[in-house]
Amino acid sequence: MSNDNDPPKWEAKSTAKLCKSSVEEVWPLVEDFCSFDKWLPTIDTCHKIEGSNGEPGLVRYCAATDGGGGVLRWCHEKLVTIDPSARCLSYQVLENNMGIKGYMSTIKVIPMDGGDGLHGCLIEWSFLADPVEGMSFGDMANYLDLGLRAIAENIEKALEKSELQNID
Template identity: 60%
Template structure:
């Protein structure tokens, strides 16, 4: 009897930014190796290979736990290499893939889009994913983490742009 294949996980989170338009946010988002400036849980994010702003660029992202005295699995530095698959400055969209990592991710494709919000002076970030189930996580865990991450990212970008 053949093993039954698990279904892919598919999810999406959105965050609204007030007082800034998509064209103002795009330069922050299109810099694929600057996510440590925007995402509260990432300590480092830098280019490993490829050309800045071009598909094929690979970045390294890592997050060090706050409590390094804890010997549990949660205390280890979490890291991954991510490859920029596509970037479109007209549609203000980028697609990336998680490569090597120590978080149990086998397959993950993420899409981040910026959309103007015509009802208010602002915009919206939409972050969607398609992934294989991740060992040790539920779909809800991954979705909640993505939503938390995106809300923090939106707040940091909004704050940075309103200061300028």
């Protein structure tokens, strides 16, 4: 139950365009909940710790390391909802060592300009969270925006590379 004296939740949304990739190409990469380390450069490892792939209740472990094997930041995140027809998933942060509490995030893959989704798409990443001690709202929103841009760039590069390999 929230108290009138509780600080307001932080809420932000970021969107990235993928001009060369279709919704049908991008969604399978995004819906693979335990592949975050392939797309987000600040995550070094991401793997399932419990649950079934593609099913609500799946819990993943994500971590960033110092390059020498030591873990700097880690979290357990739970897949709350997944809707392949709407190309949308939501997850929450469970345990972590970053002071994040009450964090819920949604990622959507949307056809560009409301079109057929065959000629470009958008990835939308939003979150709602309790304020994090030692961090500003701007820092958290900036991490989301920079992270999403990197994810979009990495997905487009991977899909482009895959297309080139299929031509050979």
